[in-house]
Amino acid sequence: TLALFGAVQKHSMDQNKVPIRGDIHVIIVGDPGLGKSQLLKAAASVSPRGIYVCGNTTTNAGLTVAVVKDSMTNDYAFEAGAMVLADRGLCCIDEFDKMSAEYQQSLLEAMEQQCVSVAKAGLVASLSARTSVLAAANPVGGHYDRGKTVNENLKMNAALLSRFDLVFILLDQPDLFLDKRVSDHIMALHTNDRSPCSSNKRLRTVPQFNGSMGIGIDEKKLASRLRLHPEKDRDFVPLPEPLLRKYISYARSYVTPRVSEPAAVVLRKYYLNLRAHSTCSDGTPITARQLESLVRLAEARARVDLREEVTEQDANDVVEIMNESLYDKYVDEHGCVDYARSGGMSQQKEAKRLMSALNKQSELQQKDQFSRAEIRSLADKISLQVPDLDDIMERLNSAGFIVHKGQNIYQILTSSCSRTQPTRSR
Known part of the structure; x- marks a missing residue:
């Protein structure tokens, strides 16, 4: 809902300042069969200008912009893609x-800079792409693994994932009450049973951080x-789709909320709390992008109620939503929040220990290629605490630290020997 309403774009007409995007990007990651595609189609139909595309059938030009040749005049012209059409x-x-x-890399500029730059066939231009992105993805292997990070489950670049304001994880877990309601709904569709269903909607429990992470959110x-x-x-009836589309269009056109001082205090305190609790040797995952995301979400929350000012309650609601997103993004298989997973790799400390040992061994032996047996022996020597060494090697290979050369041979790309080897000429 917040992505449909969006926030206020700032400095869009001032050439002396960097424009700040007001569109909210959301990605939903979950197991197959949970209705992610239906959610995206419903959002595209409700939006005043909505475009729905499928990632496995689209191309780079179909997402951004294409250059086509006119058969009549032989001139080249631009043909807008999905991101430009959804401006x-x-x-x-x-x-x-x-x-x-x-x-995926072609979306980096469009999602952050809100424009698409193209230089093809002698044509150089920059087209506006001020659109919110609502994406849905299935994890690798068909089931989300809490032992891996979101990057590893999706095999997605960390730079692209950081551009999403909210990341939600949907897991297909057995639930007697919810499974009964879903089965009743499906059977009613196939038996033409049009009896009104119970209005009791059940939301899953929202997991929160521990008490030290909170900022005093309202009990409600x-x-x-x-x-x-x-x-x-009991007599609740949803808004008709045409009326909801007009409501969203009116809010985006005529409502420009500003953040009040009490709301700014709440957002600032929450951001500083996250920064204080996320300092680690592997880097700080909470950056200024999270603060900008909080402001965008708060402005969108005020737009939903057609208010010109962001209240303290709006800020508290946004904090609760961000807590849910961060919990899904950084929680491990044991239910603990681990900020070291922000680097895109689970068990990052052990992986760094292994890479450090491999680099030292490469300098001592003056070689940059090791067999699987040599790496396993080195891991035992440094007492590497990992459940599966082959899994760590595969993740390092995907991250670009090593290269699997075949026949159980790995090349260390970060080794000084690999960088100083002379290039052979034919």
């Missing part, structure tokens, strides 16, 4: 994980306010 609207990209790395949570009451909301 000031919503671009829904399904099967985001099926896109090749080259096509956002999730509890979104849950419909079985008695009071």
